[in-house]
Amino acid sequence: MAFFALPSIYSVVLSFFRYNGYTTAHWVGLNNYRSLLDAPDFHAAVVNSAFYLFVPMLPMLVGAFLLALAVRSKLSNLSPVYKPLIFVPQVMAPVAAALVWRVMLSNNGVLNTTLGVHVAWLTDPVALRWGVVLLLLWRGLGWYFIVFLAGLSGVPEDLLEAASVDGANAGRRLWHVIVPLMRPTILFAVVIDTIASLQLFTEPNLLVGGAGTTAGAPPSAAPVMNQVVTNVIGGQFGLAAAAGWMLFVAIGCFSLIQFRIFREATQ
Amino acid sequence: MTTATASPGGGPRWIGARGGVNAILVAVAGLAIYPYLVMLFGGFKSSAELTTNPGGPPSQPTLANFAALFTGPAGEVMWRSLFNSLVVTIPYTVLTVLLCAMAGYAFAKYRFRGRNLIFGFLIASMLVPIEVNIPALYLLFSNIGWLDTYQVQIFPGTASVLGMFMARQYMRGIPDEVLDAARVDGAGHWTTFFRIALPMSAPVLGAIAVLTFVYKWSDYLWPAVMVGDPHLEPIMVTLPALSTDASGFIVRYEILLAGALVVTLPLLLLFGRFQKSLISGTTVGAVRG
Numbered sequence: 147m148a149f150f151a152l153p154s155i156y157s158v159v160l161s162f163f164r165y166n167g168y169t170t171a172h173w174v175g176l177n178n179y180r181s182l183l184d185a186p187d188f189h190a191a192v193v194n195s196a197f198y199l200f201v202p203m204l205p206m207l208v209g210a211f212l213l214a215l216a217v218r219s220k221l222s223n224l225s226p227v228y229k230p231l232i233f234v235p236q237v238m239a240p241v242a243a244a245l246v247w248r249v250m251l252s253n254n255g256v257l258n259t260t261l262g263v264h265v266a267w268l269t270d271p272v273a274l275r276w277g278v279v280l281l282l283l284w285r286g287l288g289w290y291f292i293v294f295l296a297g298l299s300g301v302p303e304d305l306l307e308a309a310s311v312d313g314a315n316a317g318r319r320l321w322h323v324i325v326p327l328m329r330p331t332i333l334f335a336v337v338i339d340t341i342a343s344l345q346l347f348t349e350p351n352l353l354v355g356g357a358g359t360t361a362g363a364p365p366s367a368a369p370v371m372n373q374v375v376t377n378v379i380g381g382q383f384g385l386a387a388a389a390g391w392m393l394f395v396a397i398g399c400f401s402l403i404q405f406r407i408f409r410e411a412t413q
Numbered sequence: 414m415t416t417a418t419a420s421p422g423g424g425p426r427w428i429g430a431r432g433g434v435n436a437i438l439v440a441v442a443g444l445a446i447y448p449y450l451v452m453l454f455g456g457f458k459s460s461a462e463l464t465t466n467p468g469g470p471p472s473q474p475t476l477a478n479f480a481a482l483f484t485g486p487a488g489e490v491m492w493r494s495l496f497n498s499l500v501v502t503i504p505y506t507v508l509t510v511l512l513c514a515m516a517g518y519a520f521a522k523y524r525f526r527g528r529n530l531i532f533g534f535l536i537a538s539m540l541v542p543i544e545v546n547i548p549a550l551y552l553l554f555s556n557i558g559w560l561d562t563y564q565v566q567i568f569p570g571t572a573s574v575l576g577m578f579m580a581r582q583y584m585r586g587i588p589d590e591v592l593d594a595a596r597v598d599g600a601g602h603w604t605t606f607f608r609i610a611l612p613m614s615a616p617v618l619g620a621i622a623v624l625t626f627v628y629k630w631s632d633y634l635w636p637a638v639m640v641g642d643p644h645l646e647p648i649m650v651t652l653p654a655l656s657t658d659a660s661g662f663i664v665r666y667e668i669l670l671a672g673a674l675v676v677t678l679p680l681l682l683l684f685g686r687f688q689k690s691l692i693s694g695t696t697v698g699a700v701r702g
Contacts, residue, residue, distance in 0.1 A: 153549035154541050160548055167552060213441060221434040230688055231442035234449070236695070237684045239631030241649045242673040245656075246452045249467075249666040256451055256468040288445060292692055345544060348633045352653055374544050375638055378551050386548040393544045 160387035167381055178388035187365050188373055188389070195370045195393075197275050198350070199343040199400075202282045207335055210290035215320070217291075218298045229295070233288040240285070244352035247281045251353075268354055271366035278350045278367060285349075286342075290335050297331030298324070333408045340400045344393060347371040452677070455670035463667045478671035482655065490643070490651050491672075498647040501566040501636075502629045508571040509625045510618050516572070517580025518610050522592065532581075535574045547638060554639060561642040566635070576621045579694075583617035584610060620690035627680055627691065648676055 161178055165171035182188045213232060217225045235243070250256045251267035257280075258264055267277040301324055309319045325332075346369045351362040362372055370393050377386035447468075455463055457474040466472065482491050519525075520532050550569070551560070559565040587610060595605045611618070633649045640646050656668040684691055 151538070151541070153546040153553070156549040156552075157545050160552075167555060213438070216434045216438055219434070221431050224435070224438070228438050228442055229692065230684075232438075232445050233692055234684065235445050237627070237680050237691070238449070238673075238677050239633075239649060239680065241631070241633050241652060242452075242677050243448070245653060245669045245673045246448050248664075249455060249463075249670055250448060250451055252666060254464045254467060259467055284445070284448065287441075289695060292695055296693075341542070345542065352633075355653075371544060371634075374547055375634070378548050378638060383548045383552060387545075390544040390546075390548060394542055397542065 157387040157390060160383050161391050163384045165383045167383060171384075174384065178384045179392070182373065182385060182388055182392070187368075188370075190365045191368055191370045191373055194275060194350070194367055195344055195346065198278060198282065198346050198369060199340060201275075202279045202286070203336075203339055203343070206283055206286050207290055207332075207339065210287055210335075211294050211332075213287075213291045214294035214298055215324075217295060229292070232291050235285045236288045238285070240348040241352055243285050244281060244349050247277070247284070248353055251277045251280070271364070274354045274364070274367035275350075278353055281349055281353055282343075282346075286339075290339070293335055293338075294328070294331060297328050300331075301327045329408060329411070333404065336404050337401050340404065341397055344369075344397050344400075345371060347375065449677075452670050452674050455667060456674040457671075458667055460665060460667050463670075478667050479675075481668055482671055482675065487655050490655060491648075491675075493644065494646060494648040494651040495675075497563075497645055498630060498649070501563060501647055502626055504567050505571060505629045506622055506625045508567070509573050509576055510622050512572050513576035513580045513621055514611060514614065514618055515606070516577040517582075517584050517614075518606055520577065520581045521584035522587070522589070522610070535577065539574045543634070551638060559639075561640055561645060563645060565639045566645075566647070570635070573621075573625065576625065579617055579621055580614065583614055587613050616690075619687070620694050623683055623687045623690050624694040627683060630676075630680065652676060 162173060162175060163171040164174045164178070217228050217232075238246070248268065251258075253264070253266065253268075255267075257267070265273050267273050305323055305327075306319055309323050314322065350367050350369055351372070354364070354367050355362045362368060362376070370389065373389035374386050374393070377383070377389060451468055454468070454470050456478055457476070458466070458471045459473070459475055459477065462471060462473065481487060520528060554560050554565050554569075591613070592605055592609060595609050600608065631649065632647075636647050636650050640650070643651070652672050655672055656665045657663065
């Protein structure tokens with residue numbers, strides 16, 4: 147227990163010190179937090195992370211839910227085939243996936259050629275984040291699809307039959323029987339998606355980062371995790387810990403709000 | 414009103430809905446595998462062809478990209494990093510399976526004080542996130558001289574709580590009578606564990622092994638932070654830089670795709686062989702919801 151909790155406690159302490167790892171640490175109070183909150187790069191990172199959290203969430207979760215419904219319904223007779231095919235993007239490592247999408251989003255890449263457009267996905271400051279979102283949607287959809295499929299298997303078939311005998315159409319069965327029974331699974335998916343999106347690091351950095359280096363994504367696409375990692379590598383451990391704790395508190399707040407909303411919806 | 418799902422007997426409406434749903438599923442499955450095709454095709458294309466034909470099959474397949482990756486100065490990095498990845502991933506996987514099996518067995522089959530409390534703490538510790546721990550762990554490993562080593566890539570994280578949870582759930586299903594019978598026959602705790610409990614849990618331990626291997630092989634954040642020595646970096650860290658030309662600024666996309674293909678192949682083979690464990694393993698947490 148102590149083994150697991152100690153690093154976190156040490157991080158809280160660190161976040162109040164200026165410490166480079168070898169000279170003496172100086173107590174600086176809330177200065178680390180203050181200087182992060184004053185830094186334009188940190189503001190940009192918060193905006194980017196919020197973008198990666200909120201933009202893909204709805205299409206990904208709703209899409210995965212509908213796909214799971216379709217595969218489970220009697221409308222498709224090939225479920226065993228679709229399941230692995232829809233899941234397989236998850237098998238590709240984030241690094242490899244980011245590199246493949248980097249090629250697909252390049253100027254002469256598949257996306258521009260197929261759509262007949264000329265978007266500079268990898269360099270235009272506005273387009274950068276949308277490219278990351280495409281990658282996240284591609285890689286994530288299958289995971290939530292499997293989660294919802296597992297949740298759907300907990301919805302008893304006879305309950306749905308009883309509802310349709312009582313005259314409930316497909317839409318009503320979905321809204322009044324399936325969705326309420328799936329509430330725990332939906333909450334799980336939302337919370338996991340929030341945590342994963344706010345902890346995002348690999349995808350944006352390798353998709354739009356500097357060529358082949360670990361230089362990482364430019365400020366217009368870098369997530370908050372970069373504030374932790376670059377400060378650790380740069381030897382600014384107090385700043386890194388402060389950034390990590392702010393990120394953790396944000397994740398905690400979002401999760402609490404989500405639990406609350408779902409509990410109220412249940413009552 | 415009769416709905417599509419309520420009338421599996423037939424009728425034009427049923428057939429229409431069926432066709433629509435299947436068309437959507439085919440489209441989604443196609444989009445899901447398309448980047449795999451781009452990678453597969455692109456790895457065998459020349460630079461010139463990749464620009465004019467970014468998505469289709471190569472008209473003149475070439476092995477030049479793989480030759481460029483595996484020979485010369487790039488080849489040195491490539492072989493070394495692949496070796497590093499294996500040297501890290503295999504012991505990490507073995508250790509994880511062993512630790513999870515032992516802890517899962519203890520939590521499932523032994524009664525000791527505070528058993529449920531400790532298990533609860535372990536589950537709660539999963540909530541403590543990496544972004545908070547990384548600065549502290551970096552300093553810790555720096556102090557004990559573990560930065561830029563293999564061991565910092567092998568040992569931390571092997572006490573996987575998720576794996577322990579999976580092992581515990583499975584081992585609870587082993588009948589006590591079987592274990593008691595072994596003890597009556599004179600087997601000690603360790604013999605019972607290694608000879609009886611371990612083989613009987615082979616399915617879940619196999620699933621943990623596959624999940625762990627895939628996770629560790631793919632991991633980027635941990636080695637990117639903890640390892641700065643290029644001689645010890647795994648393939649996921651070195652791969653992005655392998656495709657740049659001599660100037661270091663121009664990325665050669667065809668080599669990028671060939672490299673992505675090389676590191677993805679082992680995972681695809683595992684997925685083909687252990688599809689069920691990999692897919693169901695992702696939902697371990699979801700079922701409990």
